[in-house]
Amino acid sequence: MPRVGPTTPLVAKEETRRLRSYLPALVLERLTTAHGPETPGTEHRFGAAALFADISGFTSMSEALAATGKGGSEEMTELLNDYFGTMVALVDAYGGSVTTFGGDALTAVFPYRGHSVRAIRRAVRCANDMQLEMGRYQMIPTSAGPFSLAFKAGLAAGPVLLTTIGDERLRFEPVIAGTSIDGCVAAEHHASPGTIVLHPSIAATIAGVHASPLEGGFAAVEPFLGRRRPTSGSSIGSLDARAVDASTVRAYMHPSVAVAIESGHGRYLNEHRRVTAVFTAFDGPDPTRRAAGAELQRVLSPALDAVTETGGHLLQVDTGDKGDTFIVLFGAPVAHGDDERRALTFALRLREVLPDARIGVCCGAMFCGEVGGDSRRTYTTIGDPMNVAARLMQRANRGVTLVAGSSEEAVHGTVRVTPVDALTVKGRSQPVRPLSIAGPTPRSGDTPPAGEIVGRRSERERLRRRIDGAVRGRGRTVVITGPAGIGKSRLVEDAIATAVQHGLAVHRDWCRSTTTATPYASIRGLVGSLLGLEEGSVPDERRVRNAVAGIDAGLGPRSPLLGPVLGIAISDTDVTRGITGDLRRELLDALMLDIVAHRAERGPLMLCVEDCHWLDPSSGHLVSALSEGLSGMAILLLLTARAVSEADPRGQVPTPPTMPHAETIPLPPLDDRDSLRLARATVRRAFGTVPHSKSYLDWLVERADGNPFFLEETVHLLRDRDIDPGEPTAG
Incomplete structure (x- = not known):
């Protein structure tokens, strides 16, 4: 059976429909006339009733079912989608659009479309029917015992802002905001399990609905005696199935999720796994002000860059009158083996780009996978660590990051911490004892500390010999291969520690699943490190020219060749002007070999690139060129990759580059x-x-x-x- 990948032009109709369900109907409507994703910051403003429905009981159910193994994940998937499928269908039937899922909650809007009172009535009746459906979930039999779910909801009405943030390197994310959204969340906070609360913006506008007044002008709706058959169809039902092509929808999704769905492997997305969640509260723009969408994009752009650089997954962005937040996951939907460290590194970066942000980080086992119904679904996580991370964010002061649940080696190998007072978290019998991040762990030579390594005696000896060979001017390329989690990164840490002891200068980078289509993204950090550019900064033309000339004055006129590698524009010189295509690429290869050769003359080097199964093609070509030209240089090029034949169960098939001049060290399972x-x-x-x-x-x-x-x-x-x-x- 041929592999279906993200660039396959024809995708089965069912998979296309499933992809489209990852976007709200409101967004799909606006993409029907667009040629690709909307420009970040684009604004759509309209009036709507908004419904925020929260469910309690899924977190404890998820934890119990996780202990039963793979069957528990399948059971959890079935239960979640039975519930959300029912609720999404009701929203559709009443002419609404589910805009966001927040773990086990959902937000839906019901646009006025010229009739505000009718839209409000549809939203209220939808919430009522949702509550009536809860009778099915009062005593749910599972393999881990019986569980009950409880529902509560809040409704409001008013202006809504729909905008987009993100970029093509990460993904695009629709954001919905406004007083209507703020109001329904505030109303839900006044609700107790089993109740529906109306915001003052609509409490006095609904005739024929019995409601009990609450403090602050809110009102609790009394359940209707019966249902009224919905008379309004969902806007999504009228959309042409061909109106929004699959490539446009993919731009709003994590690539591994899109590939899994397109290849028919969506079921592999659903599992219990260890994930680190990072919740961040920041100061965003007032959504009622003009150009709020563009301002939100500007504020978040540096944070989105940090997500890309550390390999995280932007789960969602929420805005509200009580603060703006975004959530980033590490370990889902793609696990890297060092996700806790990546999350902590990301938190450090956030403190640089959003110095006043309040950040909560928690690691633990969660359910990860698809939730929703036929017309609307998403990839999300449900579990206690999400609640803890949110609570830590709320507890943190401005500029403070609180951490819980991370392993000792991840914390102390990445950040300096101080203990803070314990705090209670809803649903937990024991208090959480978080740590506050004080800064990064000091490192000698900017190289990560070697973690404990068990076994791997022959592999470590082979690497020690190659390091000794590099010191003696015998350049080699070594590729460490093996399945996910087998210990490639840990062996690299050990090799780096040995290399530093032998006097090698180490330059290191990681490939990321989110940048496989971005030319040279996989080695941008490595090249910047070789040039002595500040890590994480975007260099300007002058700094690059000076850096290249500082290595050797004769290389300076060729510095414009590095523009695409570093992601900046550098004006051509007389040497590079008019050179294009294959010739320009060959000159770039030669320039990089000259740069590493000059650096190696000052002292032996280790160049390390991890996760090469995610190498973008341009980076792969340049790495291959370096590998071919290392003979006689004091350089060890160390790469890691999953085995070529290893198909990721989520649909992504790693394809590390072929290195004919490389020595391969395969890592078998530990005995x-x-x-x-x-x-x-x-x-x-x-x-x-x-x-x-x-x-x-x-x-x-x-x-x-x-x-x-x-x-x-x-x-x-x-x-x-x-x-x-x-x-x-x-x-």
Whole structure:
């Protein structure tokens, strides 16, 4: 069966319809006449009734079902989509559009379209019918026991702003804001489980609805005795299936989610896994003011750059009268093996670009996957760590980042922290004891500290020999290959520590799944490091010219060739003017070889590029050119990649470049002896003790099947659920 990828021109009708459901009907309507995504900052303003519906009970259900294994994830998926499918269908039937999902909550708007009172009535009746449907969810039988769900909702009416933020490197994200959205959220805060509350903006406008007055002009709606069959169809139902092409919709999605759906592997998105959530509160523009959309894009652009650079996933952006927030995930939908560190690095970057932001970070096991109905769905996460991260964000002062749930090695290997007072979180029996980030961990030579490594004796020895060869001027390329979680990054950390001890200067970069279509994005940081440019900064033409000339004056006239690599425009010189196409690329290859050769004359180098299965083609070509030209230089080019034949279960198929001059070091699974050593060390770090029960450790070893990351994640999952390995039942 041929692989279906993000550039496949023809996608099955069902997959196209499924892709389109990732965008609200309001957005699809506006894209029917557009040729691609809307320009960030574009504004659409209209009046609408808004409904915010929240459900409680899914978080505890998710945690219980996670303990039952893969079957629990499938069961959770079925239950979530039964509930959300019902609610989305009701919104559609009453002429509304589900705009956002917030974990186990949803927001819907009902545009006036010339009749404000009718739209408000449809929204109220929709909320009422949602409440009537809750009888089906009062006692849900599951493999982990019975559970009940509770519903509450708030409604309001008024102006709405629909805009777009993002860019083509990350993705585009629709944002809906305005007094109508603020009002329905405020009304929901006045609601108790099983009730619907009207905001003062509509409490006095609905005839024939019995409501009890509440403080502040809010009113609690009494349930209707019966339902009235909806008479208004959803706007999404009238949209031409061909009106918005798949490539446009893909631009609003994480690429791995889009590929999974297009290739028919969407079911693999649904699972319980360890994820780090970063919640950020920031000062955004007033949505009622002119050009608020463009201002929101301007404020968030540096943060979006940080998301791209650290490999995170922008889950959503929310605006409101009580503050603006955005949520970024690390570990879902793509896991990198060092997602906790990436999240903490991202938090550090946020403090630079949004110095007054309040940030909450929490890591733990969550349900990840698709939720929604036929016409509207999204990729989201549900679990206690989301609640904790939100609570930490609320607790944090301006300019403060609070962290909970991250492993000790991730924290102390990335940031300096100080303890703060414990806080209570709804639904948790024990208080959370967060840490406050004081700054980055000091590093010698800007190289990350080597983490503990178990086994890999022959592989470490091979790398030590190659490092010694680089010192002696015998340049080589080494590619470490293996499946996700097998320990490639940990072996790289160990090699870097050895290289630094031998006097090598280390320059390092990571490829990212979100930038495979952006030329040279995979090695932009590496090239900037070789030129001595400040990490994370966008260099200007003068600095680049000076940096190249500083390496060797004779290279200066060729500096414009580096413009595409660094993502900036550099005016041509007499040497480069008029040169295009293959010849320009060959000159760029030669320039990069000259740069690394001159740097190696000052001292031996290690050039490290990780996750090369995500290399963009332009970066792949340049890396191959470097690999071919290293002979006789004091340079070790160290790459990591998943095995070429390894198909990611979420539909993405890694394709690392072929390096004919490279030595490959494949990483097999750990043997049982090394797995047992790792299990003991991981349990000791997580719990402060090693269990007396050998069966407990044997169970960990068997479950991990030689994969270090899976073994450590299993221990962290047990820690998050307060399952003590020292208890007799733990074995």
